[in-house]
Amino acid sequence: MNNITLTPRLELIAKKIAKDAVLADIGTDHAHLPIYLLENGIIKSAIASDIRTGPLQKAEENTKKYGLESKISLRLGAGLEKVQPHECDTISIAGMGGETIAEILQDAKWTNSPNYTLLLQPMTMIYYLRKWLWQNGYEILEENVCKEDHRRYVVMTVKGGYDKKDVPLYKCCVSNALLKAEGVKDYLQAQLKKENAALDGLKQGKNVDNDRLNEQKLIVDTLKQSLEAIV
Numbered sequence: 001m002n003n004i005t006l007t008p009r010l011e012l013i014a015k016k017i018a019k020d021a022v023l024a025d026i027g028t029d030h031a032h033l034p035i036y037l038l039e040n041g042i043i044k045s046a047i048a049s050d051i052r053t054g055p056l057q058k059a060e061e062n063t064k065k066y067g068l069e070s071k072i073s074l075r076l077g078a079g080l081e082k083v084q085p086h087e088c089d090t091i092s093i094a095g096m097g098g099e100t101i102a103e104i105l106q107d108a109k110w111t112n113s114p115n116y117t118l119l120l121q122p123m124t125m126i127y128y129l130r131k132w133l134w135q136n137g138y139e140i141l142e143e144n145v146c147k148e149d150h151r152r153y154v155v156m157t158v159k160g161g162y163d164k165k166d167v168p169l170y171k172c173c174v175s176n177a178l179l180k181a182e183g184v185k186d187y188l189q190a191q192l193k194k195e196n197a198a199l200d201g202l203k204q205g206k207n208v209d210n211d212r213l214n215e216q217k218l219i220v221d222t223l224k225q226s227l228e229a230i231v
Helices: 008-015 032-039 053-065 098-106 126-135 169-173 184-204 210-228
Strands: 021-026 043-050 072-076 088-094 116-124 141-148 151-159
Touching: 008 032, 008 088, 008 098, 008 116, 008 141, 008 151, 032 043, 032 053, 032 072, 043 053, 053 072, 072 210, 088 098, 088 210, 098 116, 098 126, 116 126, 126 141, 126 151, 126 169, 141 184, 169 210
Parallel strands: 021 043, 021 088, 043 072, 088 116
Antiparallel strands: 116 151, 141 151
8 A cells, every 4th residue: 555645835844743632624625634644553543524525535435545544533624613623633734825724713702712833825815814823812833834835934833812913914924933934034035026026916906006016015024124134
């Protein structure tokens, strides 16, 4: 039997999961992450949840293939709606937009507790997600960067139960945790290139939104300052 091979994004998440964790993998797709973690003796058990029947059927096939039916509980549902607070201590949400991840956590307020470790990998709207987390009392303890298919992604290690912080969006393009990450310089350079292009587009637009333009300038300046601060 072939061992499960993870994508760089999922491999990075796997490295951040504590020994003997009880995992809820949201948007599990084919259940590759929980199978890998169980096969390598990292976690005790897992819930593999997905909103789509097709991927969940594939997850069921994979679970049976590896003989893990007693260790992986398959759930069909949106976000964490089919997961109870006592059923896990670690939650992974990968491959979704930052806004969707925020909505999932908003609908499962029990996650806002230091009792749970959240591993979040947003595909888009990462500034929005940081802002939402801080506004709602979650703390970003660690951020790590990986490269996959010529693009760089961030995995956040997050816990709830902290003081709420209202941070302007432009300051959410970085975090103290991100600045400590290996490979952060290349990541920030790519972000700066993208945000400079967005700024040029706003400047050339026919109907200029001055508030949006000023915010974009602040984002670019923040990224530049962050890059300059990296030794």
